Amino acid sequence: MRVAVFLALTIAGALGATVASALGADPAILSGALVVAFFGLAGAAGSAAIALHAPDNLEEPRHARGPSITSPVPNEALSRGTFGRMWLAALGAFAVLGFVPLISLARKPGRRAATGWRAGVRLVDAQNQPIARDRLANGGIETVFPQDGVELPDAPAVLIRVEPDLLRGNAAPDGYVAYSKICTHAGCPVALYRHRSHELYCPCHQSRFDVLDGAKNLSGPAPRPLPKLALALDADGYLVASGDFDAPVGPDDWDRRP
Amino acid sequence: MIVRRVVGWLDERLGTNAGARYLLAKIYPDHWAFYLGEFALYFFLTLVATGIWLTFAFDPAPANAYGSALELANRAHPIGYVIRQVHHWAAICFVAAIVVHLGRIFFTGAFRKPRELNWMIGMTMLALASFTGFTGYSLPNDSLSGTGLRIADSVALSIPFVGRWAASVLNGDDAFPGALLISHLYVLHVYYLPVTIGALLALHLGLVIYQKHTQFARAPRVVVGRRFWPDYALRTLAVFGATLAVLALLATFVEINPIESYGPYKPWIVTNGAVPDWYTAFLEGALRLGPPTEITLFGHPIPPVFWPGLVLPTVTFLFLLVWPFVEQRLTRDTAWHDVLDAPTQLPLRVGVGAALIFDGVLLTLAAADDQTSAALHLRLETLVWVYRVLLIVGPLVAGFLAAHIAAEMRARIHESAVYPSDATTIVRNAQGGFDEEEPQPA
Numbered sequence: 001m002r003v004a005v006f007l008a009l010t011i012a013g014a015l016g017a018t019v020a021s022a023l024g025a026d027p028a029i030l031s032g033a034l035v036v037a038f039f040g041l042a043g044a045a046g047s048a049a050i051a052l053h054a055p056d057n058l059e060e061p062r063h064a065r066g067p068s069i070t071s072p073v074p075n076e077a078l079s080r081g082t083f084g085r086m087w088l089a090a091l092g093a094f095a096v097l098g099f100v101p102l103i104s105l106a107r108k109p110g111r112r113a114a115t116g117w118r119a120g121v122r123l124v125d126a127q128n129q130p131i132a133r134d135r136l137a138n139g140g141i142e143t144v145f146p147q148d149g150v151e152l153p154d155a156p157a158v159l160i161r162v163e164p165d166l167l168r169g170n171a172a173p174d175g176y177v178a179y180s181k182i183c184t185h186a187g188c189p190v191a192l193y194r195h196r197s198h199e200l201y202c203p204c205h206q207s208r209f210d211v212l213d214g215a216k217n218l219s220g221p222a223p224r225p226l227p228k229l230a231l232a233l234d235a236d237g238y239l240v241a242s243g244d245f246d247a248p249v250g251p252d253d254w255d256r257r258p
Numbered sequence: 259m260i261v262r263r264v265v266g267w268l269d270e271r272l273g274t275n276a277g278a279r280y281l282l283a284k285i286y287p288d289h290w291a292f293y294l295g296e297f298a299l300y301f302f303l304t305l306v307a308t309g310i311w312l313t314f315a316f317d318p319a320p321a322n323a324y325g326s327a328l329e330l331a332n333r334a335h336p337i338g339y340v341i342r343q344v345h346h347w348a349a350i351c352f353v354a355a356i357v358v359h360l361g362r363i364f365f366t367g368a369f370r371k372p373r374e375l376n377w378m379i380g381m382t383m384l385a386l387a388s389f390t391g392f393t394g395y396s397l398p399n400d401s402l403s404g405t406g407l408r409i410a411d412s413v414a415l416s417i418p419f420v421g422r423w424a425a426s427v428l429n430g431d432d433a434f435p436g437a438l439l440i441s442h443l444y445v446l447h448v449y450y451l452p453v454t455i456g457a458l459l460a461l462h463l464g465l466v467i468y469q470k471h472t473q474f475a476r477a478p479r480v481v482v483g484r485r486f487w488p489d490y491a492l493r494t495l496a497v498f499g500a501t502l503a504v505l506a507l508l509a510t511f512v513e514i515n516p517i518e519s520y521g522p523y524k525p526w527i528v529t530n531g532a533v534p535d536w537y538t539a540f541l542e543g544a545l546r547l548g549p550p551t552e553i554t555l556f557g558h559p560i561p562p563v564f565w566p567g568l569v570l571p572t573v574t575f576l577f578l579l580v581w582p583f584v585e586q587r588l589t590r591d592t593a594w595h596d597v598l599d600a601p602t603q604l605p606l607r608v609g610v611g612a613a614l615i616f617d618g619v620l621l622t623l624a625a626a627d628d629q630t631s632a633a634l635h636l637r638l639e640t641l642v643w644v645y646r647v648l649l650i651v652g653p654l655v656a657g658f659l660a661a662h663i664a665a666e667m668r669a670r671i672h673e674s675a676v677y678p679s680d681a682t683t684i685v686r687n688a689q690g691g692f693d694e695e696e697p698q699p700a
Binding site for chain 1: 285333334336415418421423435470480481489493495497500509510511529532546563627642
């Protein structure tokens, strides 16, 4: 009887879900009907199992333990002495050969460093609009790219404007500084700026960098400062780069010296 | 009637009835903890069923991935919405069920001879399931998972000697995000990884049937339990229904991975307080606790992400993979075991398990250390140092404590087995009747 009630729930739930999806109802109604259907199935099977009152102490013999016969190979001629070792060596030779296609999978081995920054290249925002010298107030921050290079993977930089007197040993036009936005730890965007303490903060692994002092590491797992982009102003009053970043962008690897 | 005719038709040609009868009459030991692996099985079947549907609804071309995933996240299309929600929840529950199931196998010593091979297959499936989950939630190319891929790219790049090769194979390109990155993840996610898991799963279950299930009943020469048909079949059907009901419940009430609020991946955009799916969180925690030291070897740098991002999970995996043999060495126990241990039987094993669980939980918590430090009004650097100290000291303390408790509990069980507390002595009295004598204290 209980089984019949649960099965009725299953049928109602399954048909209900069909109707709900046919009518384009809210997904919660569709999945709610599925809950009823599957709960009914579980309840029906569970109560049927309980109603069986089946014994749980039936016995079945286990297999004999331990080894069966010494060797399954009927003829040992192939695996004997030098002959056997040569077969193994041949197999090993194929394994070595296997590295060839494996290595060739790297269609473009190496690592491209495509920042797009050169002396005289204008800084632009994500809409490719140039950055005028009055773009930011003190404490302001903007993500910038080289002109026409918004999609370049190593290009993004953070432009920050600070009180020029606070900067340590850096000639910065109007207090503007720019650093690579790609963290030297694991490549995350260093997206947060705490303007009171003048530090950049990576939301992925919490590395902190001192904006006033060349983005030197304050704490966190990043091994190097963020690469710095030296800035200048062009004749029209727009910010331009005066060269590429002063260090390679992003995390290091075996083939790239820091 | 139809079933009978089909069965008869098959038997006449293939002689299947004898084998089918053997399988249906087979006896399985019954205990609630033996159902944990079945939950994992049913989550996997759900993943395959919903996943097949999703392959027809999702466009893995890099330019279209986010857009077609957005359509599946749109509540105006209830079928796609529910299937994607169930699929993602099933992935989360699948890995969780495997971990709990492996915990049961570990603490009851079910991995001992002759079942070391099946333990290794199970551990391999755990690693593959986590990797499949990661490749899956990275497919929509949204801001959250794209940042995760960038971290994965950095970890691949950090490998000594072959880092650039590994990263370039992953990306199909010499930069991140490579033009082929999503299509590589896609073919891994919908083909190589699930097919491998499916094959290992068949082998895993085949070995359980062939070697017969372990049991708590101390009867080493026989399996004690229930018949598959109809007792056990009904029970496992109930587990199947319950699995799907829970997934549908989660899909109804808790929205998972709302990619529409994350936005598409851009290398310069990231959200604060982002965490990955739970089974990769321990790696994220390890990356946060790792030191910033960059070692230089023969003039080549080894970036700091190499140790927490790759060495830690590899060493942990290999340690667990060979644990049956390590334990065999340490205990000199090479005997055949069809009867399970009580979880307190071997204090050494309990201690090792507790230490591993402590560090696993700690690293997972460390993946949210920024939120924790904000909630506790604690400096983040202080919290990181607390976690670093706990990472080393914690497992030692937890391990020794757990081993000690296990030893004590074992001694108590042993005592009560020698002097059962409910044992009474019946004495015949002078009137010819029977009296109960109070049990003597041990």
